[in-house]
Amino acid sequence: MALTRTELSTRARAAVGEIGPVTDFFASLRELDGRDDVLDLTFGNPHEMPLDGLVRAISSHTEPRSVDWFAYKSNENEPREVISTALTTELGLDFAPEDVALTQGAFGAIALALRLVGDAGDEAILPTPGWFCYAPMLRLVDMAPVKVPLDPQTYDLDLAAIERAITPRTRVVVVNSPANPTGRVYPRQQLESLADLLESASVRIGRRVWLLSDEPYRRIRFDGVPFVSPAACYPWTLVDYSYGKVLLAPGQRLGYLALSPLLPTPERDALRAALVPVQLSMGWGFPDAIMQYSVADLEDVSIDLVELTRKRDRMLGALRSAGYRVTRPEGTFYLWGDAPGGDAARFVAALAERDVYVMPGTLFERPQHFRISLTATMGTIERALPAFDDVGARLLAGR
Numbered sequence: 224m225a226l227t228r229t230e231l232s233t234r235a236r237a238a239v240g241e242i243g244p245v246t247d248f249f250a251s252l253r254e255l256d257g258r259d260d261v262l263d264l265t266f267g268n269p270h271e272m273p274l275d276g277l278v279r280a281i282s283s284h285t286e287p288r289s290v291d292w293f294a295y296k297s298n299e300n301e302p303r304e305v306i307s308t309a310l311t312t313e314l315g316l317d318f319a320p321e322d323v324a325l326t327q328g329a330f331g332a333i334a335l336a337l338r339l340v341g342d343a344g345d346e347a348i349l350p351t352p353g354w355f356c357y358a359p360m361l362r363l364v365d366m367a368p369v370k371v372p373l374d375p376q377t378y379d380l381d382l383a384a385i386e387r388a389i390t391p392r393t394r395v396v397v398v399n400s401p402a403n404p405t406g407r408v409y410p411r412q413q414l415e416s417l418a419d420l421l422e423s424a425s426v427r428i429g430r431r432v433w434l435l436s437d438e439p440y441r442r443i444r445f446d447g448v449p450f451v452s453p454a455a456c457y458p459w460t461l462v463d464y465s466y467g468k469v470l471l472a473p474g475q476r477l478g479y480l481a482l483s484p485l486l487p488t489p490e491r492d493a494l495r496a497a498l499v500p501v502q503l504s505m506g507w508g509f510p511d512a513i514m515q516y517s518v519a520d521l522e523d524v525s526i527d528l529v530e531l532t533r534k535r536d537r538m539l540g541a542l543r544s545a546g547y548r549v550t551r552p553e554g555t556f557y558l559w560g561d562a563p564g565g566d567a568a569r570f571v572a573a574l575a576e577r578d579v580y581v582m583p584g585t586l587f588e589r590p591q592h593f594r595i596s597l598t599a600t601m602g603t604i605e606r607a608l609p610a611f612d613d614v615g616a617r618l619l620a621g622r
């Protein structure tokens with residue numbers, strides 16, 4: 224008898240389909256490995272040696288100090304205490320250690336959040352353009368992404384559009400501030416309006432809509448722009464964070480999911496009690512022992528934000544003088560702009576001919592835009608600028 228099923232699960236196929244353009248792009252960059260003439264402005268990866276503070280923190284914990292140094296680690300007390308104290312100061316909310324689940328970066332925390340509150344068939348609202356991994360992660364738990372455009376001029380949340388997108392199946396709204404790829408940091412008043420909207424929508428549909436606040440770029444902001452976490456505005460908020468961005472070391476997996484201290488006690492207790500069992504059921508979703516030991520030393524370590532600001536200003540200024548329309552980011556290490564000539568694929572290909580690589584907006588479902596990562600060195604940025612000038616001039620002139 225003929226076999227009717229493919230080897231892959233329906234969920235896996237849906238996730239593969241959803242992330243396909245990104246993995247294809249990633250694979251195409253692999254062909255450049257080993258070439259040192261390439262000016263890579265694509266992913267938010269490090270281009271210089273790791274931060275001293277990170278290296279010291281890790282090195283000082285590799286030598287075992289007890290028999291259980293490398294035993295199974297779950298949500299260990301010391302890092303939870305350090306994180307809840309830091310969060311209390313940073314967000315002005317009273318976090319307890321029990322509100323913090325230690326995860327493999329923001330990725331692990333988002334996966335945990337979806338498993339804690341999402342069911343198969345539930346919908347999650349994703350403001351777009353936004354990070355390309357939410358949708359495949361949703362597919363893998365049989366949830367449906369519902370993409371809702373941000374305001375095309377300001378990249379603010381379009382509250383009316385979010386309201387229209389809410390259905391009886393809506394379970395989660397994802398807010399990413401500072402936002403990848405736009406660099407927007409949403410102000411308090413906008414988050415308060417969103418909270419009001421979600422409160423009345425929850426009553427209307429007869430079940431709670433959760434807010435997942437994806438904050439891995441929370442500490443990477445420019446010009447003193449204040450940060451407000453949605454957790455301070457809407458009690459049913461789960462906050463995820465990663466150390467991978469601020470340390471520019473995404474290969475060392477460390478992050479957390481935190482429950483808003485404003486959650487009513489019954490919900491807070493139920494979620495607290497579910498953290499470890501669900502993390503375990505996900506396949507041991509905790510960070511490695513050495514990263515857990517390092518939390519206390521890593522809290523204050525950061526990439527150089529002054530240098531990052533210099534790179535932002537240099538790139539933004541140069542591109543604008545060359546006639547590009549580029550958004551001024553308030554946070555993150557990305558620049559988001561309109562592809563000159565209106566065709567991202569053509570623009571990206573023209574730059575690649577000059578050995579300059581940027582990310583096409585097609586990966587964010589915006590085929591007329593592009594994203595630059597400012598994690599490249601200032602030297603790389605300087606060397607790339609003549610290509611931006613030439614290609615921009617040609618495409619803007621319609622040639």
Ligand SMILES: Cc1ncc(COP(=O)(O)O)c(C=O)c1O
Pocket residue numbers: 267327328329330331354399403437439465466467468473478
């Ligand atoms: C918006 C956003 N959320 C989450 C993540 C995942 O972060 P990490 O790899 O540190 O877990 C990223 C990484 O690029 C991101 O841009």
